[in-house]
Amino acid sequence: MSDGHVATEGSWAPDACTLPTAERPLRLAEFDQLFRDAVRGADRVSAQHLRLHLVGDAQIEQTARDLTARESSCCSFFAFALSRSGPDALTLDVRVPAAHVDVLDGLAGRAASAAGPR
Template structure:
Protein backbone atom coordinates (compact mmCIF):
# COMPACT_ATOMS: atom_id res chain seq x y z
CA UNK A 1 0.00 0.00 0.00
CA UNK A 2 1.45 3.31 -0.98
CA UNK A 3 -0.35 5.30 1.72
CA UNK A 4 0.38 2.88 4.57
CA UNK A 5 2.70 5.24 6.41
CA UNK A 6 0.23 8.12 6.48
CA UNK A 7 -2.57 5.77 7.61
CA UNK A 8 -0.37 4.30 10.32
CA UNK A 9 0.51 7.78 11.58
CA UNK A 10 -3.15 8.76 11.86
CA UNK A 11 -4.20 5.46 13.40
CA UNK A 12 -1.46 5.65 16.02
CA UNK A 13 -1.67 9.23 17.27
CA UNK A 14 0.41 10.64 20.12
CA UNK A 15 -2.28 9.46 22.59
CA UNK A 16 -1.39 5.85 21.77
CA UNK A 17 0.94 4.31 24.35
CA UNK A 18 1.81 1.18 22.35
CA UNK A 19 5.57 1.20 21.81
CA UNK A 20 6.42 2.32 18.29
CA UNK A 21 8.29 -0.92 17.55
CA UNK A 22 5.12 -2.95 18.29
CA UNK A 23 2.77 -0.89 16.08
CA UNK A 24 3.47 -2.73 12.80
CA UNK A 25 2.69 -6.03 14.54
CA UNK A 26 -0.62 -4.70 15.88
CA UNK A 27 -1.49 -3.29 12.47
CA UNK A 28 -0.83 -6.72 10.93
CA UNK A 29 -3.10 -8.31 13.55
CA UNK A 30 -5.90 -5.89 12.66
CA UNK A 31 -5.35 -6.49 8.94
CA UNK A 32 -5.67 -10.26 9.44
CA UNK A 33 -8.79 -9.73 11.57
CA UNK A 34 -10.36 -7.49 8.91
CA UNK A 35 -9.72 -10.10 6.21
CA UNK A 36 -10.74 -13.16 8.22
CA UNK A 37 -13.63 -11.88 10.33
CA UNK A 38 -15.21 -8.67 9.03
CA UNK A 39 -18.25 -9.14 6.79
CA UNK A 40 -19.38 -5.52 6.63
CA UNK A 41 -18.32 -2.00 7.58
CA UNK A 42 -20.89 0.65 8.42
CA UNK A 43 -20.27 4.21 9.58
CA UNK A 44 -23.16 5.17 11.87
CA UNK A 45 -21.82 8.62 12.76
CA UNK A 46 -18.54 10.52 12.78
CA UNK A 47 -17.53 8.88 16.05
CA UNK A 48 -19.20 5.48 15.61
CA UNK A 49 -18.14 2.60 13.36
CA UNK A 50 -19.92 -0.76 13.21
CA UNK A 51 -18.17 -3.88 11.97
CA UNK A 52 -20.33 -6.91 11.20
CA UNK A 53 -18.34 -10.04 11.97
CA UNK A 54 -18.46 -13.74 11.27
CA UNK A 55 -20.10 -15.34 14.30
CA UNK A 56 -17.69 -18.17 15.03
CA UNK A 57 -16.38 -18.66 18.53
CA UNK A 58 -12.81 -18.12 17.37
CA UNK A 59 -13.72 -14.76 15.84
CA UNK A 60 -15.36 -13.71 19.10
CA UNK A 61 -12.30 -14.74 21.11
CA UNK A 62 -9.97 -12.93 18.70
CA UNK A 63 -12.13 -9.79 18.73
CA UNK A 64 -12.25 -9.71 22.53
CA UNK A 65 -8.48 -10.18 22.82
CA UNK A 66 -7.55 -7.68 20.12
CA UNK A 67 -9.93 -4.96 21.30
CA UNK A 68 -8.93 -5.40 24.96
CA UNK A 69 -5.27 -4.93 24.06
CA UNK A 70 -6.05 -1.95 21.81
CA UNK A 71 -8.17 -0.24 24.49
CA UNK A 72 -5.24 -0.58 26.89
CA UNK A 73 -2.83 1.42 24.75
CA UNK A 74 -5.38 3.70 23.04
CA UNK A 75 -7.82 4.48 25.84
CA UNK A 76 -9.87 6.82 23.65
CA UNK A 77 -11.36 3.78 21.86
CA UNK A 78 -14.59 2.27 23.15
CA UNK A 79 -15.34 -1.25 21.88
CA UNK A 80 -18.64 -3.08 22.31
CA UNK A 81 -18.91 -6.65 21.02
CA UNK A 82 -22.38 -8.16 20.87
CA UNK A 83 -24.01 -11.15 19.26
CA UNK A 84 -26.48 -9.90 16.68
CA UNK A 85 -27.65 -13.41 15.74
CA UNK A 86 -26.59 -17.02 16.12
CA UNK A 87 -24.07 -16.74 13.28
CA UNK A 88 -23.00 -13.12 13.52
CA UNK A 89 -21.36 -10.65 15.84
CA UNK A 90 -21.35 -6.89 15.85
CA UNK A 91 -18.37 -4.83 16.95
CA UNK A 92 -19.17 -1.19 17.63
CA UNK A 93 -16.16 1.11 17.81
CA UNK A 94 -16.58 4.60 19.21
CA UNK A 95 -14.20 7.50 19.70
CA UNK A 96 -14.64 11.02 21.11
CA UNK A 97 -14.77 13.97 18.71
CA UNK A 98 -11.07 14.66 19.11
CA UNK A 99 -10.16 11.27 17.62
CA UNK A 100 -12.54 11.00 14.66
CA UNK A 101 -9.51 11.03 12.34
CA UNK A 102 -8.30 7.81 13.99
CA UNK A 103 -11.70 6.19 13.43
CA UNK A 104 -11.59 7.42 9.81
CA UNK A 105 -8.26 5.65 9.37
CA UNK A 106 -9.53 2.47 11.03
CA UNK A 107 -12.65 2.41 8.82
CA UNK A 108 -10.57 3.07 5.72
CA UNK A 109 -8.15 0.32 6.64
CA UNK A 110 -10.93 -2.20 7.28
CA UNK A 111 -12.55 -1.39 3.95
CA UNK A 112 -9.37 -1.41 1.88
CA UNK A 113 -7.87 -4.56 3.42
CA UNK A 114 -11.14 -6.44 2.98
CA UNK A 115 -11.20 -5.32 -0.66
CA UNK A 116 -7.74 -6.80 -1.25
CA UNK A 117 -8.73 -10.35 -0.31
Protein backbone atom coordinates in the same frame (compact mmCIF):
# COMPACT_ATOMS: atom_id res chain seq x y z
CA MET B 1 4.55 14.75 13.00
CA SER B 2 2.35 17.78 13.15
CA ASP B 3 -0.91 15.91 12.50
CA GLY B 4 -0.70 13.94 15.76
CA HIS B 5 0.01 10.58 14.14
CA VAL B 6 3.05 8.37 14.25
CA ALA B 7 4.90 7.77 11.01
CA THR B 8 4.13 4.09 10.70
CA GLU B 9 3.28 3.08 7.15
CA GLY B 10 -0.48 3.22 6.78
CA SER B 11 -0.89 3.93 10.47
CA TRP B 12 -3.88 5.54 12.08
CA ALA B 13 -2.35 5.42 15.57
CA PRO B 14 -2.21 8.85 17.24
CA ASP B 15 0.65 10.05 19.40
CA ALA B 16 -1.63 9.47 22.43
CA CYS B 17 -1.23 5.73 21.91
CA THR B 18 1.06 4.23 24.56
CA LEU B 19 1.89 1.12 22.54
CA PRO B 20 5.64 1.19 21.85
CA THR B 21 6.31 2.42 18.34
CA ALA B 22 8.15 -0.77 17.41
CA GLU B 23 5.04 -2.84 18.22
CA ARG B 24 2.59 -0.73 16.22
CA PRO B 25 3.15 -2.44 12.85
CA LEU B 26 2.43 -5.79 14.52
CA ARG B 27 -0.81 -4.46 16.01
CA LEU B 28 -1.83 -3.03 12.64
CA ALA B 29 -1.16 -6.43 11.08
CA GLU B 30 -3.37 -8.07 13.72
CA PHE B 31 -6.24 -5.68 12.93
CA ASP B 32 -5.73 -6.22 9.20
CA GLN B 33 -5.88 -9.99 9.70
CA LEU B 34 -9.07 -9.71 11.76
CA PHE B 35 -10.58 -7.48 9.10
CA ARG B 36 -9.61 -9.88 6.29
CA ASP B 37 -10.91 -12.92 8.18
CA ALA B 38 -14.06 -11.52 9.69
CA VAL B 39 -15.47 -8.24 8.36
CA ARG B 40 -18.57 -8.76 6.24
CA GLY B 41 -19.76 -5.18 6.24
CA ALA B 42 -19.44 -1.82 7.91
CA ASP B 43 -21.72 1.07 8.75
CA ARG B 44 -20.57 4.54 9.75
CA VAL B 45 -23.30 5.22 12.30
CA SER B 46 -21.90 8.69 12.99
CA ALA B 47 -18.60 10.52 12.72
CA GLN B 48 -17.64 9.06 16.09
CA HIS B 49 -19.15 5.58 15.69
CA LEU B 50 -18.21 2.74 13.36
CA ARG B 51 -20.11 -0.56 13.32
CA LEU B 52 -18.38 -3.59 11.85
CA HIS B 53 -20.34 -6.72 10.97
CA LEU B 54 -18.23 -9.83 11.56
CA VAL B 55 -18.58 -13.54 11.00
CA GLY B 56 -19.57 -15.07 14.30
CA ASP B 57 -17.48 -18.14 14.93
CA ALA B 58 -15.92 -18.67 18.35
CA GLN B 59 -12.33 -18.10 17.17
CA ILE B 60 -13.19 -14.75 15.60
CA GLU B 61 -15.01 -13.71 18.77
CA GLN B 62 -12.05 -14.66 20.95
CA THR B 63 -9.60 -12.87 18.63
CA ALA B 64 -11.74 -9.72 18.48
CA ARG B 65 -12.17 -9.61 22.27
CA ASP B 66 -8.45 -10.07 22.88
CA LEU B 67 -7.38 -7.55 20.25
CA THR B 68 -9.84 -4.85 21.29
CA ALA B 69 -8.95 -5.31 24.99
CA ARG B 70 -5.26 -4.87 24.20
CA GLU B 71 -5.97 -1.85 21.98
CA SER B 72 -8.10 -0.23 24.68
CA SER B 73 -5.26 -0.61 27.15
CA CYS B 74 -2.87 1.48 25.02
CA CYS B 75 -5.38 3.78 23.30
CA SER B 76 -7.87 4.43 26.07
CA PHE B 77 -9.98 6.78 23.94
CA PHE B 78 -11.37 3.80 21.99
CA ALA B 79 -14.64 2.31 23.22
CA PHE B 80 -15.17 -1.15 21.75
CA ALA B 81 -18.35 -3.20 22.21
CA LEU B 82 -18.56 -6.71 20.75
CA SER B 83 -21.94 -8.40 20.71
CA ARG B 84 -23.57 -11.39 19.08
CA SER B 85 -26.04 -10.15 16.47
CA GLY B 86 -27.10 -13.61 15.29
CA PRO B 87 -26.08 -17.25 15.60
CA ASP B 88 -23.30 -16.77 13.04
CA ALA B 89 -22.74 -13.03 13.32
CA LEU B 90 -20.99 -10.54 15.59
CA THR B 91 -21.19 -6.78 15.71
CA LEU B 92 -18.19 -4.71 16.75
CA ASP B 93 -19.08 -1.14 17.64
CA VAL B 94 -16.14 1.25 17.81
CA ARG B 95 -16.60 4.71 19.28
CA VAL B 96 -14.15 7.56 19.79
CA PRO B 97 -14.43 11.08 21.18
CA ALA B 98 -14.68 13.95 18.70
CA ALA B 99 -10.97 14.71 19.07
CA HIS B 100 -10.11 11.29 17.59
CA VAL B 101 -12.50 11.07 14.62
CA ASP B 102 -9.48 11.01 12.29
CA VAL B 103 -8.29 7.84 14.04
CA LEU B 104 -11.69 6.23 13.48
CA ASP B 105 -11.52 7.32 9.83
CA GLY B 106 -8.21 5.49 9.53
CA LEU B 107 -9.58 2.38 11.20
CA ALA B 108 -12.61 2.40 8.91
CA GLY B 109 -10.36 2.75 5.87
CA ARG B 110 -8.18 -0.17 6.97
CA ALA B 111 -11.27 -2.30 7.58
CA ALA B 112 -12.62 -1.52 4.11
CA SER B 113 -9.24 -2.16 2.46
CA ALA B 114 -8.46 -5.38 4.29
CA ALA B 115 -11.95 -6.83 3.95
CA GLY B 116 -12.13 -6.06 0.23
CA PRO B 117 -15.15 -6.96 -1.87
CA ARG B 118 -17.19 -9.93 -0.66
